[in-house]
Amino acid sequence: MRSHNGVLETDLGVHDEKLPDGEIRYCYLTPDGKPSPTLRLKPGDQLVIHFMNDLVDLDTTPAIDRALAGAPICTTRTKPDVCESSAMTPVSTNLHFHGLTVPPVCHQDDVLKTSIQPDDKPFEYRLRIPDDAPPGLYWYHPHLHGFSKTQVLGGASGALIIEGIERADATLAGLPERVLVIRDQDLVNPDAPPSKSEPVMSKSQLDNDGDVANSGTGFGKPSKDLSVNFVPVPFPNYPPATLSMKPGERQLWRVLNASAITYLNLALLVRRAPQQIGVVGIDGVPLRFEGSPSPPVQWVNHIGLPPGSRAEFIVEGPPAGEPALLVTRAVDTGPAGENDPNRALLAITARADAPEPQASLPVRVEPLPQPDRPWIGGVAPVRVRKLFFSEQQEKLNDPNSPTKFFLTIDGGTPKPFDPQSDVPDIVVRQGDVEDWIVENRSMELHDFHIHQLHFQLREWSGIAVNEPFLRDTVNVPYYNGRMLAYPSVRLRMDFRDPNIIGTFVYHCHVLEHEDGGMVGRIKVVPGSTATSTTPPNQLNKGEL
Ligand SMILES: [Cu+2]
Incomplete structure:
Protein backbone atom coordinates (compact mmCIF):
# COMPACT_ATOMS: atom_id res chain seq x y z
CA MET A 1 0.00 0.00 0.00
CA ARG A 2 1.55 3.28 -1.11
CA SER A 3 1.03 6.80 0.10
CA HIS A 4 -0.66 9.25 -2.28
CA ASN A 5 -0.24 13.00 -2.10
CA GLY A 6 1.70 12.61 1.11
CA VAL A 7 -0.82 10.39 2.94
CA LEU A 8 -1.29 6.66 3.44
CA GLU A 9 -4.61 6.20 5.21
CA THR A 10 -6.16 2.78 5.80
CA ASP A 11 -8.35 0.71 8.05
CA LEU A 12 -6.51 -2.23 9.58
CA GLY A 13 -7.88 -4.98 11.81
CA VAL A 14 -6.16 -7.66 13.83
CA HIS A 15 -7.87 -11.05 13.77
CA ASP A 16 -7.23 -14.37 15.44
CA GLU A 17 -8.40 -17.86 14.66
CA LYS A 18 -7.86 -21.32 16.08
CA LEU A 19 -6.54 -23.93 13.66
CA PRO A 20 -7.65 -27.59 13.83
CA ASP A 21 -4.41 -28.50 15.61
CA GLY A 22 -5.18 -26.00 18.37
CA GLU A 23 -2.68 -23.36 17.24
CA ILE A 24 -3.92 -19.76 17.46
CA ARG A 25 -2.97 -17.64 14.45
CA TYR A 26 -3.05 -13.84 14.30
CA CYS A 27 -3.36 -11.70 11.19
CA TYR A 28 -3.56 -8.04 10.26
CA LEU A 29 -6.19 -7.51 7.57
CA THR A 30 -7.27 -4.55 5.46
CA PRO A 31 -11.02 -4.16 4.77
CA ASP A 32 -10.55 -5.76 1.33
CA GLY A 33 -8.81 -8.75 2.86
CA LYS A 34 -5.14 -7.99 2.26
CA PRO A 35 -3.10 -9.73 4.98
CA SER A 36 -0.30 -7.84 6.72
CA PRO A 37 0.09 -5.21 3.99
CA THR A 38 3.50 -3.70 3.29
CA LEU A 39 3.11 0.02 4.02
CA ARG A 40 5.19 2.24 1.71
CA LEU A 41 5.76 5.89 2.60
CA LYS A 42 8.15 8.69 1.74
CA PRO A 43 9.91 10.95 4.23
CA GLY A 44 7.47 13.67 5.29
CA ASP A 45 4.37 11.53 4.61
CA GLN A 46 1.49 10.97 7.03
CA LEU A 47 0.56 7.43 8.05
CA VAL A 48 -3.02 7.17 9.31
CA ILE A 49 -4.29 3.79 10.50
CA HIS A 50 -7.82 3.29 11.78
CA PHE A 51 -7.00 0.25 13.88
CA MET A 52 -9.67 -2.29 14.91
CA ASN A 53 -9.07 -4.94 17.53
CA ASP A 54 -11.10 -7.93 16.31
CA LEU A 55 -9.50 -10.45 18.68
CA VAL A 56 -11.60 -13.05 20.48
CA ASP A 57 -10.27 -15.08 23.41
CA LEU A 58 -9.73 -18.48 21.77
CA ASP A 59 -7.69 -19.97 24.59
CA THR A 60 -10.13 -22.21 26.44
CA THR A 61 -7.57 -23.06 29.14
CA PRO A 62 -8.89 -21.68 32.43
CA ALA A 63 -6.94 -18.65 33.60
CA ILE A 64 -5.71 -20.46 36.73
CA ASP A 65 -4.15 -23.25 34.61
CA ARG A 66 -2.52 -20.67 32.37
CA ALA A 67 -1.04 -18.99 35.41
CA LEU A 68 0.27 -22.30 36.73
CA ALA A 69 1.74 -23.06 33.31
CA GLY A 70 3.81 -19.92 33.62
CA ALA A 71 1.75 -17.74 31.31
CA PRO A 72 1.70 -14.08 32.30
CA ILE A 73 -0.83 -13.22 34.95
CA CYS A 74 -3.27 -10.83 33.36
CA THR A 75 -3.47 -7.57 35.19
CA THR A 76 -6.45 -5.56 34.14
CA ARG A 77 -6.60 -1.96 35.19
CA THR A 78 -9.50 -0.97 33.09
CA LYS A 79 -9.72 2.70 32.34
CA PRO A 80 -11.93 4.14 29.66
CA ASP A 81 -9.03 5.89 27.95
CA VAL A 82 -7.08 3.65 25.54
CA CYS A 83 -4.07 5.94 25.99
CA GLU A 84 -3.92 5.32 29.76
CA SER A 85 -5.26 1.77 29.84
CA SER A 86 -2.18 -0.48 30.38
CA ALA A 87 -4.62 -3.43 30.33
CA MET A 88 -2.85 -6.76 29.84
CA THR A 89 -5.21 -9.47 28.62
CA PRO A 90 -4.90 -12.04 25.80
CA VAL A 91 -7.27 -9.95 23.65
CA SER A 92 -5.58 -6.58 24.31
CA THR A 93 -3.21 -5.29 21.65
CA ASN A 94 -1.43 -2.23 20.25
CA LEU A 95 1.03 -1.33 17.49
CA HIS A 96 4.74 -0.60 17.58
CA PHE A 97 6.55 0.87 14.56
CA HIS A 98 9.94 -0.78 14.93
CA GLY A 99 12.88 1.41 13.96
CA LEU A 100 11.06 4.68 13.29
CA THR A 101 12.35 7.79 15.03
CA VAL A 102 8.86 9.08 15.82
CA PRO A 103 7.47 10.44 19.11
CA PRO A 104 6.81 7.77 21.80
CA VAL A 105 3.36 9.14 22.54
CA CYS A 106 -0.17 7.79 22.35
CA HIS A 107 -1.61 7.57 18.81
CA GLN A 108 1.99 7.44 17.50
CA ASP A 109 4.46 4.95 18.99
CA ASP A 110 3.63 4.45 22.67
CA VAL A 111 3.59 0.84 23.85
CA LEU A 112 3.78 1.42 27.62
CA LYS A 113 0.20 2.51 28.23
CA THR A 114 -1.65 2.16 24.94
CA SER A 115 -3.82 -0.96 25.09
CA ILE A 116 -6.70 -1.44 22.68
CA GLN A 117 -9.60 -3.72 23.59
CA PRO A 118 -11.99 -5.59 21.27
CA ASP A 119 -14.94 -3.38 22.19
CA ASP A 120 -13.07 -0.10 21.65
CA LYS A 121 -14.01 2.04 18.69
CA PRO A 122 -11.41 2.21 15.89
CA PHE A 123 -8.20 3.60 17.33
CA GLU A 124 -6.38 6.17 15.24
CA TYR A 125 -2.64 5.93 14.71
CA ARG A 126 -1.40 9.13 13.08
CA LEU A 127 2.34 9.42 12.43
CA ARG A 128 4.39 11.76 10.37
CA ILE A 129 7.43 10.13 8.82
CA PRO A 130 10.30 12.53 9.60
CA ASP A 131 11.77 14.45 6.65
CA ASP A 132 15.19 13.01 7.51
CA ALA A 133 13.99 9.41 8.05
CA PRO A 134 16.54 6.95 6.69
CA PRO A 135 15.14 5.12 3.64
CA GLY A 136 14.78 1.39 4.22
CA LEU A 137 12.86 -1.48 5.78
CA TYR A 138 10.97 -1.06 9.06
CA TRP A 139 8.06 -3.04 10.49
CA TYR A 140 4.97 -2.98 12.68
CA HIS A 141 3.93 -5.51 15.28
CA PRO A 142 1.99 -5.74 18.56
CA HIS A 143 3.95 -4.74 21.66
CA LEU A 144 1.69 -5.52 24.60
CA HIS A 145 3.85 -6.58 27.54
CA GLY A 146 3.13 -10.21 28.45
CA PHE A 147 1.51 -11.07 25.13
CA SER A 148 3.98 -9.93 22.46
CA LYS A 149 5.33 -13.42 21.84
CA THR A 150 1.92 -15.09 21.39
CA GLN A 151 0.70 -12.48 18.93
CA VAL A 152 3.92 -12.15 16.90
CA LEU A 153 4.53 -15.92 16.83
CA GLY A 154 0.92 -16.25 15.65
CA GLY A 155 1.70 -14.08 12.61
CA ALA A 156 0.93 -10.49 13.64
CA SER A 157 3.60 -8.44 11.85
CA GLY A 158 4.04 -6.48 8.65
CA ALA A 159 6.69 -4.56 6.72
CA LEU A 160 6.92 -0.78 6.44
CA ILE A 161 9.18 0.77 3.83
CA ILE A 162 10.51 4.31 3.75
CA GLU A 163 11.10 4.86 0.04
CA GLY A 164 14.29 6.26 -1.40
CA ILE A 165 17.05 3.74 -0.64
CA GLU A 166 18.41 4.35 -4.16
CA ARG A 167 19.14 7.93 -3.04
CA ALA A 168 21.87 6.55 -0.76
CA ASP A 169 23.43 4.51 -3.58
CA ALA A 170 22.62 5.49 -7.14
CA LEU A 361 13.16 1.20 -7.44
CA PRO A 362 12.82 4.51 -9.30
CA VAL A 363 15.18 5.06 -12.21
CA ARG A 364 15.59 8.76 -11.53
CA VAL A 365 17.56 9.46 -8.39
CA GLU A 366 17.47 12.64 -6.34
CA PRO A 367 20.50 12.89 -4.06
CA LEU A 368 19.86 12.87 -0.31
CA PRO A 369 20.09 16.18 1.54
CA GLN A 370 23.24 16.85 3.52
CA PRO A 371 23.01 15.54 7.11
CA ASP A 372 22.45 18.30 9.67
CA ARG A 373 24.31 16.45 12.44
CA PRO A 374 27.83 15.03 12.50
CA TRP A 375 28.27 11.27 12.09
CA ILE A 376 27.64 9.60 15.48
CA GLY A 377 30.90 7.66 15.26
CA GLY A 378 32.78 10.96 15.51
CA VAL A 379 30.84 12.34 18.50
CA ALA A 380 32.34 11.79 21.95
CA PRO A 381 29.83 10.32 24.43
CA VAL A 382 28.92 12.53 27.40
CA ARG A 383 28.64 9.49 29.71
CA VAL A 384 28.93 5.72 29.80
CA ARG A 385 26.26 3.47 31.31
CA LYS A 386 26.42 -0.25 31.96
CA LEU A 387 23.44 -2.60 31.82
CA PHE A 388 23.24 -6.36 32.09
CA PHE A 389 20.99 -9.20 30.99
CA SER A 390 20.51 -11.95 33.57
CA GLU A 391 18.22 -14.90 34.25
CA GLN A 392 17.17 -16.75 37.35
CA GLN A 393 15.15 -19.90 37.99
CA GLU A 394 11.91 -19.15 39.79
CA LYS A 395 12.84 -21.72 42.42
CA LEU A 396 16.49 -21.16 43.09
CA ASN A 397 17.35 -24.80 43.74
CA ASP A 398 15.19 -26.24 40.94
CA PRO A 399 16.86 -25.94 37.51
CA ASN A 400 13.59 -27.06 35.88
CA SER A 401 11.47 -24.27 37.32
CA PRO A 402 10.45 -21.46 34.94
CA THR A 403 13.04 -18.81 34.10
CA LYS A 404 12.74 -15.16 35.14
CA PHE A 405 14.35 -12.59 32.83
CA PHE A 406 15.96 -9.29 33.85
CA LEU A 407 17.61 -6.28 32.24
CA THR A 408 19.26 -4.24 34.99
CA ILE A 409 21.40 -1.13 35.41
CA ASP A 410 24.80 -2.19 36.75
CA GLY A 411 24.77 -1.93 40.54
CA GLY A 412 21.03 -2.52 40.78
CA THR A 413 19.22 -5.66 41.90
CA PRO A 414 17.72 -7.66 39.04
CA LYS A 415 13.94 -7.52 39.07
CA PRO A 416 11.39 -8.06 36.31
CA PHE A 417 9.97 -5.08 34.47
CA ASP A 418 6.92 -3.60 36.19
CA PRO A 419 4.51 -2.52 33.43
CA GLN A 420 2.40 -0.50 35.89
CA SER A 421 5.29 1.63 37.15
CA ASP A 422 5.84 5.19 36.00
CA VAL A 423 9.44 5.38 37.24
CA PRO A 424 12.09 5.39 34.50
CA ASP A 425 15.18 3.21 34.90
CA ILE A 426 17.24 5.68 32.88
CA VAL A 427 16.84 9.42 32.29
CA VAL A 428 18.65 10.91 29.30
CA ARG A 429 18.76 14.45 27.99
CA GLN A 430 17.77 14.92 24.36
CA GLY A 431 20.77 16.11 22.43
CA ASP A 432 23.19 13.82 24.25
CA VAL A 433 25.22 10.97 22.85
CA GLU A 434 26.03 8.17 25.31
CA ASP A 435 27.91 4.89 25.28
CA TRP A 436 26.06 1.90 26.71
CA ILE A 437 27.88 -1.28 27.65
CA VAL A 438 25.34 -4.10 27.60
CA GLU A 439 26.60 -7.23 29.31
CA ASN A 440 25.19 -10.76 29.16
CA ARG A 441 25.46 -12.62 32.47
CA SER A 442 23.24 -15.49 31.29
CA MET A 443 24.06 -18.64 29.36
CA GLU A 444 21.96 -17.76 26.33
CA LEU A 445 22.16 -15.26 23.52
CA HIS A 446 20.11 -12.07 23.93
CA ASP A 447 19.05 -9.49 21.39
CA PHE A 448 19.25 -5.86 22.60
CA HIS A 449 16.77 -3.44 21.00
CA ILE A 450 15.77 0.12 21.85
CA HIS A 451 12.75 1.97 20.53
CA GLN A 452 12.86 5.37 18.78
CA LEU A 453 16.58 5.45 17.91
CA HIS A 454 19.56 3.74 16.32
CA PHE A 455 23.04 3.08 17.69
CA GLN A 456 26.50 2.20 16.45
CA LEU A 457 28.21 -0.99 17.64
CA ARG A 458 31.67 0.05 18.91
CA GLU A 459 33.04 -2.95 20.80
CA TRP A 460 32.37 -6.66 21.01
CA SER A 461 33.41 -7.98 24.45
CA GLY A 462 35.87 -5.14 24.84
CA ILE A 463 37.40 -5.43 21.39
CA ALA A 464 36.91 -2.52 19.01
CA VAL A 465 34.88 -3.35 15.90
CA ASN A 466 34.77 -1.32 12.74
CA GLU A 467 31.08 -0.92 11.98
CA PRO A 468 30.63 2.41 10.20
CA PHE A 469 26.82 2.01 10.10
CA LEU A 470 23.79 1.94 12.41
CA ARG A 471 21.58 -0.73 13.96
CA ASP A 472 18.51 -0.82 16.19
CA THR A 473 18.87 -4.47 17.25
CA VAL A 474 22.06 -6.35 18.13
CA ASN A 475 23.16 -9.73 19.49
CA VAL A 476 24.75 -9.79 22.94
CA PRO A 477 26.84 -12.98 23.13
CA TYR A 478 26.23 -15.50 25.90
CA TYR A 479 28.34 -16.32 28.96
CA ASN A 480 29.56 -19.92 28.94
CA GLY A 481 30.31 -20.24 32.63
CA ARG A 482 34.09 -20.31 32.16
CA MET A 483 34.91 -16.88 30.71
CA LEU A 484 36.92 -14.47 32.87
CA ALA A 485 34.55 -11.61 32.04
CA TYR A 486 30.94 -11.44 30.95
CA PRO A 487 30.53 -10.92 27.19
CA SER A 488 29.27 -7.48 26.20
CA VAL A 489 28.62 -5.00 23.44
CA ARG A 490 29.45 -1.31 23.61
CA LEU A 491 26.91 0.85 21.77
CA ARG A 492 27.05 4.54 20.88
CA MET A 493 23.50 5.68 21.55
CA ASP A 494 22.10 8.63 19.61
CA PHE A 495 19.67 10.74 21.65
CA ARG A 496 20.06 13.81 19.44
CA ASP A 497 16.73 13.70 17.60
CA PRO A 498 14.08 15.90 19.32
CA ASN A 499 11.36 13.50 18.08
CA ILE A 500 12.28 10.97 20.75
CA ILE A 501 11.47 13.13 23.79
CA GLY A 502 9.22 11.06 26.06
CA THR A 503 9.22 7.66 27.75
CA PHE A 504 9.82 4.39 25.91
CA VAL A 505 11.53 1.01 26.33
CA TYR A 506 14.66 -0.97 25.58
CA HIS A 507 14.49 -4.76 25.84
CA CYS A 508 15.55 -8.14 24.60
CA HIS A 509 13.79 -8.81 21.26
CA VAL A 510 13.49 -12.52 21.97
CA LEU A 511 9.86 -11.97 22.80
CA GLU A 512 9.47 -14.58 25.53
CA HIS A 513 12.32 -12.80 27.29
CA GLU A 514 10.62 -9.45 26.77
CA ASP A 515 7.25 -10.77 28.01
CA GLY A 516 9.10 -12.37 30.93
CA GLY A 517 10.47 -9.03 32.15
CA MET A 518 13.71 -8.33 30.22
CA VAL A 519 12.69 -4.71 29.63
CA GLY A 520 13.78 -1.29 30.89
CA ARG A 521 12.08 2.10 30.76
CA ILE A 522 13.91 5.20 29.54
CA LYS A 523 12.80 8.82 29.73
CA VAL A 524 14.31 11.34 27.32
CA VAL A 525 13.84 14.84 28.72
CA PRO A 526 14.09 17.99 26.62
CA GLY A 527 17.62 19.26 26.22
CA SER A 528 18.10 22.82 27.34
CA THR A 529 17.96 25.15 24.36
CA ALA A 530 21.67 25.62 25.01
CA THR A 531 22.22 22.01 23.93
CA SER A 532 21.53 22.76 20.33
CA THR A 533 23.20 26.14 20.19
CA THR A 534 26.11 26.03 22.65
CA PRO A 535 29.33 24.33 21.58
CA PRO A 536 29.74 21.08 23.53
CA ASN A 537 32.82 22.31 25.39
CA GLN A 538 30.75 25.04 27.09
CA LEU A 539 28.16 22.58 28.44
CA ASN A 540 28.10 21.60 32.07
CA LYS A 541 28.45 17.87 31.59
CA GLY A 542 27.19 16.99 35.07
CA GLU A 543 23.93 18.83 34.56
CA LEU A 544 20.83 16.74 33.91
CU1 LIG B 1 16.79 -12.49 25.44
Missing part, protein backbone atom coordinates in the same frame (compact mmCIF):
# COMPACT_ATOMS: atom_id res chain seq x y z
CA THR A 171 23.66 2.06 -8.46
CA LEU A 172 20.40 0.73 -6.97
CA ALA A 173 18.30 2.87 -9.33
CA GLY A 174 15.79 0.84 -11.31
CA LEU A 175 16.47 -2.49 -9.54
CA PRO A 176 13.49 -4.83 -9.13
CA GLU A 177 12.83 -5.32 -5.40
CA ARG A 178 11.31 -8.00 -3.20
CA VAL A 179 10.15 -7.93 0.40
CA LEU A 180 10.73 -11.18 2.28
CA VAL A 181 9.20 -11.43 5.75
CA ILE A 182 10.52 -14.39 7.71
CA ARG A 183 8.32 -15.36 10.65
CA ASP A 184 8.48 -18.22 13.12
CA GLN A 185 5.60 -20.35 14.35
CA ASP A 186 5.04 -23.41 16.51
CA LEU A 187 6.18 -26.64 14.83
CA VAL A 188 3.79 -28.02 12.19
CA ASN A 189 5.13 -31.56 12.80
CA PRO A 190 6.30 -31.50 16.42
CA ASP A 191 6.44 -35.28 16.74
CA ALA A 192 8.32 -36.05 13.50
CA PRO A 193 11.81 -37.52 13.69
CA PRO A 194 14.56 -35.45 12.03
CA SER A 195 15.14 -35.98 8.31
CA LYS A 196 17.20 -39.02 7.32
CA SER A 197 19.59 -36.68 5.50
CA GLU A 198 20.71 -35.19 8.84
CA PRO A 199 23.37 -36.65 11.12
CA VAL A 200 21.80 -38.82 13.81
CA MET A 201 21.18 -36.72 16.89
CA SER A 202 20.50 -37.51 20.49
CA LYS A 203 16.90 -36.91 21.49
CA SER A 204 15.84 -33.25 21.59
CA GLN A 205 15.85 -31.70 25.04
CA LEU A 206 13.44 -29.00 26.13
CA ASP A 207 14.69 -25.84 27.80
CA ASN A 208 13.03 -24.10 30.73
CA ASP A 209 10.75 -22.12 28.41
CA GLY A 210 9.45 -25.40 26.93
CA ASP A 211 11.29 -24.84 23.62
CA VAL A 212 13.68 -27.30 22.01
CA ALA A 213 17.07 -26.56 23.56
CA ASN A 214 20.17 -25.69 21.54
CA SER A 215 21.70 -28.98 20.36
CA GLY A 216 25.02 -27.25 19.79
CA THR A 217 25.47 -29.16 16.52
CA GLY A 218 23.52 -27.16 13.94
CA PHE A 219 21.08 -30.02 13.48
CA GLY A 220 18.08 -31.58 15.16
CA LYS A 221 14.57 -30.36 15.79
CA PRO A 222 14.23 -26.55 15.72
CA SER A 223 12.40 -24.85 18.54
CA LYS A 224 10.14 -23.12 15.97
CA ASP A 225 9.30 -23.55 12.30
CA LEU A 226 9.96 -20.67 9.92
CA SER A 227 7.85 -19.24 7.10
CA VAL A 228 8.72 -16.96 4.18
CA ASN A 229 5.95 -14.48 3.35
CA PHE A 230 3.56 -16.85 5.19
CA VAL A 231 4.71 -19.95 3.23
CA PRO A 232 5.71 -22.39 5.98
CA VAL A 233 8.99 -24.29 5.61
CA PRO A 234 8.34 -26.98 8.23
CA PHE A 235 10.59 -29.40 10.05
CA PRO A 236 11.74 -32.12 9.34
CA ASN A 237 12.31 -31.84 5.56
CA TYR A 238 12.07 -28.04 5.17
CA PRO A 239 10.42 -27.94 1.71
CA PRO A 240 11.49 -24.40 0.71
CA ALA A 241 9.26 -21.61 -0.52
CA THR A 242 9.99 -20.89 -4.19
CA LEU A 243 10.59 -17.96 -6.48
CA SER A 244 12.04 -17.47 -9.93
CA MET A 245 14.17 -14.69 -11.34
CA LYS A 246 15.91 -14.00 -14.63
CA PRO A 247 19.41 -15.49 -14.95
CA GLY A 248 21.99 -13.02 -13.68
CA GLU A 249 19.38 -10.37 -12.91
CA ARG A 250 20.20 -8.02 -10.03
CA GLN A 251 17.45 -7.47 -7.48
CA LEU A 252 17.22 -5.68 -4.15
CA TRP A 253 15.94 -8.01 -1.43
CA ARG A 254 14.54 -6.47 1.71
CA VAL A 255 14.53 -9.16 4.40
CA LEU A 256 12.86 -8.84 7.79
CA ASN A 257 13.32 -11.30 10.63
CA ALA A 258 9.86 -10.98 12.20
CA SER A 259 10.42 -14.09 14.32
CA ALA A 260 9.38 -14.07 17.95
CA ILE A 261 12.41 -16.04 19.12
CA THR A 262 14.39 -17.39 16.12
CA TYR A 263 17.81 -16.02 15.15
CA LEU A 264 18.74 -16.18 11.45
CA ASN A 265 22.08 -16.37 9.68
CA LEU A 266 21.23 -16.06 5.98
CA ALA A 267 23.31 -17.30 3.08
CA LEU A 268 22.52 -17.72 -0.61
CA LEU A 269 23.92 -20.98 -1.96
CA VAL A 270 24.55 -22.15 -5.54
CA ARG A 271 25.72 -25.76 -5.62
CA ARG A 272 26.27 -25.42 -1.87
CA ALA A 273 28.73 -22.56 -2.39
CA PRO A 274 27.81 -19.31 -0.61
CA GLN A 275 27.31 -16.43 -3.07
CA GLN A 276 28.28 -12.82 -2.49
CA ILE A 277 25.36 -10.61 -1.48
CA GLY A 278 25.72 -6.83 -1.50
CA VAL A 279 24.42 -5.37 1.77
CA VAL A 280 23.19 -1.78 1.33
CA GLY A 281 21.11 -1.29 4.50
CA ILE A 282 20.80 -2.66 8.05
CA ASP A 283 17.81 -2.08 10.33
CA GLY A 284 16.28 0.45 7.95
CA VAL A 285 19.36 2.64 7.54
CA PRO A 286 21.55 2.69 4.41
CA LEU A 287 25.16 1.80 5.19
CA ARG A 288 26.24 5.15 3.85
CA PHE A 289 23.97 7.65 5.57
CA GLU A 290 24.20 10.65 7.90
CA GLY A 291 27.87 11.08 7.11
CA SER A 292 28.89 7.50 7.88
CA PRO A 293 32.23 6.54 6.35
CA SER A 294 30.92 3.17 5.09
CA PRO A 295 31.08 2.23 1.43
CA PRO A 296 27.47 2.15 0.11
CA VAL A 297 27.64 -1.62 -0.50
CA GLN A 298 29.45 -4.28 1.52
CA TRP A 299 29.73 -7.69 -0.18
CA VAL A 300 29.48 -10.61 2.23
CA ASN A 301 28.61 -14.30 1.97
CA HIS A 302 26.31 -14.53 4.98
CA ILE A 303 24.44 -12.14 7.24
CA GLY A 304 23.14 -12.60 10.77
CA LEU A 305 19.66 -11.32 11.56
CA PRO A 306 18.52 -11.46 15.19
CA PRO A 307 14.76 -11.32 15.83
CA GLY A 308 13.51 -7.85 14.84
CA SER A 309 16.44 -7.04 12.58
CA ARG A 310 16.42 -6.29 8.83
CA ALA A 311 18.91 -6.44 6.00
CA GLU A 312 18.57 -5.02 2.50
CA PHE A 313 20.93 -6.53 -0.04
CA ILE A 314 21.65 -6.96 -3.72
CA VAL A 315 21.19 -10.48 -5.05
CA GLU A 316 22.26 -11.70 -8.47
CA GLY A 317 20.10 -14.30 -10.17
CA PRO A 318 21.92 -17.62 -10.60
CA PRO A 319 22.89 -18.75 -14.13
CA ALA A 320 20.09 -20.40 -16.14
CA GLY A 321 19.51 -23.96 -14.97
CA GLU A 322 21.46 -23.48 -11.71
CA PRO A 323 19.12 -23.65 -8.75
CA ALA A 324 20.00 -21.43 -5.79
CA LEU A 325 18.90 -21.77 -2.19
CA LEU A 326 18.44 -19.15 0.52
CA VAL A 327 19.21 -20.89 3.79
CA THR A 328 19.68 -19.99 7.40
CA ARG A 329 22.74 -21.50 8.97
CA ALA A 330 22.69 -22.65 12.57
CA VAL A 331 22.95 -19.96 15.23
CA ASP A 332 24.65 -20.94 18.49
CA THR A 333 22.28 -19.46 21.06
CA GLY A 334 24.23 -20.81 24.04
CA PRO A 335 23.75 -23.69 26.49
CA ALA A 336 20.45 -22.21 27.74
CA GLY A 337 19.22 -21.06 24.31
CA GLU A 338 16.80 -22.50 21.76
CA ASN A 339 17.74 -24.71 18.82
CA ASP A 340 18.14 -22.68 15.61
CA PRO A 341 19.56 -25.32 13.21
CA ASN A 342 20.67 -25.19 9.58
CA ARG A 343 17.70 -25.23 7.22
CA ALA A 344 16.48 -24.19 3.80
CA LEU A 345 14.11 -21.24 3.38
CA LEU A 346 13.70 -20.36 -0.28
CA ALA A 347 14.52 -22.12 -3.58
CA ILE A 348 15.36 -19.80 -6.48
CA THR A 349 15.15 -20.96 -10.08
CA ALA A 350 16.62 -18.90 -12.88
CA ARG A 351 14.70 -18.74 -16.12
CA ALA A 352 14.46 -16.19 -18.89
CA ASP A 353 10.66 -15.90 -18.68
CA ALA A 354 10.59 -15.37 -14.90
CA PRO A 355 8.01 -12.71 -13.97
CA GLU A 356 9.36 -9.43 -12.60
CA PRO A 357 8.68 -8.61 -8.94
CA GLN A 358 5.73 -6.30 -8.26
CA ALA A 359 7.93 -3.35 -7.38
CA SER A 360 11.11 -1.76 -8.60
